[in-house]
Amino acid sequence: MNANPKTVETAPQSFQLVIDGKLVAGAQSLDVINPATGKVFMTCARASQAQMEQAIAAAKAAFPAWANTRIAERRAALNKIADVFATRLDEFARLSTQESGKPLALAVREMKGALASLRAFAQLDIQDKVLKETDTTRIVQKHAPLGVIAAITAWNYPMTLLVNKMPPAVLAGNTIVVKPAPTTPLTTLLFGALCNEFLPPGVMNVIVDQNDLGGLLTQHPDIAKVAFTGSTATGKKVMAGAASGVKRVTLELGGNDPAIVLDDADVKTLAPKILAGALVNAGQVCLAIKRVFVHESQYDAMCDELAKLAKQVVVGDGLEQGTQMGPLQNKMQFEKAKEFLDDARKHGTVIAGGNPMQRDGYFIEPTVVRDIADDARLVRDEQFAPIVPVLKYTELSDAIRRANDTDYGLGATVWGTNLERASEVAMQLEAGTVWVNKHLDLPLDVPFGGAKQSGLGVEKGQEGLEEFTQARIINIGR
Numbered sequence: 517m518n519a520n521p522k523t524v525e526t527a528p529q530s531f532q533l534v535i536d537g538k539l540v541a542g543a544q545s546l547d548v549i550n551p552a553t554g555k556v557f558m559t560c561a562r563a564s565q566a567q568m569e570q571a572i573a574a575a576k577a578a579f580p581a582w583a584n585t586r587i588a589e590r591r592a593a594l595n596k597i598a599d600v601f602a603t604r605l606d607e608f609a610r611l612s613t614q615e616s617g618k619p620l621a622l623a624v625r626e627m628k629g630a631l632a633s634l635r636a637f638a639q640l641d642i643q644d645k646v647l648k649e650t651d652t653t654r655i656v657q658k659h660a661p662l663g664v665i666a667a668i669t670a671w672n673y674p675m676t677l678l679v680n681k682m683p684p685a686v687l688a689g690n691t692i693v694v695k696p697a698p699t700t701p702l703t704t705l706l707f708g709a710l711c712n713e714f715l716p717p718g719v720m721n722v723i724v725d726q727n728d729l730g731g732l733l734t735q736h737p738d739i740a741k742v743a744f745t746g747s748t749a750t751g752k753k754v755m756a757g758a759a760s761g762v763k764r765v766t767l768e769l770g771g772n773d774p775a776i777v778l779d780d781a782d783v784k785t786l787a788p789k790i791l792a793g794a795l796v797n798a799g800q801v802c803l804a805i806k807r808v809f810v811h812e813s814q815y816d817a818m819c820d821e822l823a824k825l826a827k828q829v830v831v832g833d834g835l836e837q838g839t840q841m842g843p844l845q846n847k848m849q850f851e852k853a854k855e856f857l858d859d860a861r862k863h864g865t866v867i868a869g870g871n872p873m874q875r876d877g878y879f880i881e882p883t884v885v886r887d888i889a890d891d892a893r894l895v896r897d898e899q900f901a902p903i904v905p906v907l908k909y910t911e912l913s914d915a916i917r918r919a920n921d922t923d924y925g926l927g928a929t930v931w932g933t934n935l936e937r938a939s940e941v942a943m944q945l946e947a948g949t950v951w952v953n954k955h956l957d958l959p960l961d962v963p964f965g966g967a968k969q970s971g972l973g974v975e976k977g978q979e980g981l982e983e984f985t986q987a988r989i990i991n992i993g994r
């Protein structure tokens with residue numbers, strides 16, 4: 517282990533893979549596009565299948581020794597990583613804005629959150645639990661590490677998603693092969709090179725693909741668990757791929773989160789919060805508000821207010837000061853958003869935005885749509901774009917039924933002044949996390965996961981740490 521962080525500052529700039537403790541050139545290279553310009557701004561290493569095999573073999577070879585270290589040693593390594601990462605947050609944030617398109621302030625928040633998450637995991641412990649203690653028996657539950665973990669992430673919050681996986685995996689004594697999404701590989705490679713300075717060879721490996729290695733990684737016999745964040749469609753493939761080895765999976769998948777606005781809500785106060793919750797990261801957040809249900813008595817007022825505010829949003833390059841919303845992250849998502857706009861025009865009334873912007877890059881106007889049917893694509897599917905459908909309801913029970921009428925179950929929000937009533941509604945929503953009069957509050961010590969087809973298992977907190985372990989019951993006769 518190298519305790520001198522100085523070497524970290526120069527090594528990773530070439531954006532190489534991390535395999536067996538070394539920074540390695542890719543068998544191929546990958547162009548990375550800045551979504552604010554639509555142009556290539558960086559090139560990085562891309563792994564071949566053989567390099568993926570090397571990464572898995574390195575993680576497998578490193579596992580026995582790493583699993584046998586004391587947790588204090590693993591914790592110390594994570595703390596050293598956090599200390600250096602803390603000095604480089606701005607560098608990571610700028611790079612994140614360039615590769616993801618998100619406004620710099622949001623990227624800074626992502627990096628600060630990633631740092632906090634690293635530090636929070638580094639404080640956790642894995643305790644043995646005595647389940648039974650009698651004159652003749654002592655039964656203890658221990659938590660053994662699993663082996664080699666595959667961590668596969670989406671492009672919307674590469675660092676947030678990575679620090680929900682790598683620190684608990686490594687703290688629990690596992691080794692790991694990380695694979696970011698092909699359109700946002702750079703911050704993950706930079707972080708991998710940083711971590712590599714403080715971890716023994718093979719404990720953390722990072723490979724990059726072009727959507728061609730995820731399936732192979734998932735199915736590889738030497739992978740013990742797949743910690744995955746991405747779409748529900750890919751999550752199903754991961755689950756199927758893991759079946760042959762009865763591998764553990766944690767799946768953090770898509771969402772189509774409803775917001776229910778109760779009839780006692782204050783429209784003026786609430787509209788900015790709802791809009792912010794829908795347009796955060798240009799709508800590319802698994803937990804973004806994706807359907808807004810408003811009581812008929814306030815429907816017109818809420819629609820007008822949301823439209824007014826949407827027209828005021830400053831859209832631009834995330835590196836420009838004052839930008840509130842950036843572009844969509846990639847061309848495929850941009851094309852998908854245009855289809856949602858077409859659908860919205862056909863099946864609803866567009867009252868703000870409604871068009872791609874006439875400029876380079878993948879920009880969509882912040883869009884609000886009213887009077888749209890529940891079976892329109894914009895309402896049924898996850899738009900992952902700054903396009904907000906506003907739906908009218910008369911009976912609250914009907915709003916709850918419609919909110920639950922989806923295969924997704926990630927998050928939901930309820931907004932109203934009568935807390936008791938709002939909380940009762942919250943209890944009826946089928947989601948992993950339901951907020952009342954707030955949104956996206958995700959404390960580091962609170963587990964997070966999806967209901968229904970939004971996921972399996974949890975991340976964060978003690979529960980998120982223990983997902984990277986196998987319970988082992990030791991039953992002693994005496």
Ligand code: NAD
Binds near residue numbers: 767898970
């Ligand atoms: P995606 O499913 O297309 O890709 C996610 C990752 O899976 C990428 O790294 C990709 O290369 C990899 N992959 C592709 N094919 C694979 C395969 N056959 N086997 C294994 N891995 C494979 O998702 P995306 O478009 O990158 O991300 C957007 C989606 O992620 C949205 O649905 C969003 O809601 C979801 N998401 C969920 C959470 C959560 O915590 N629940 C958080 C962020 C994003």
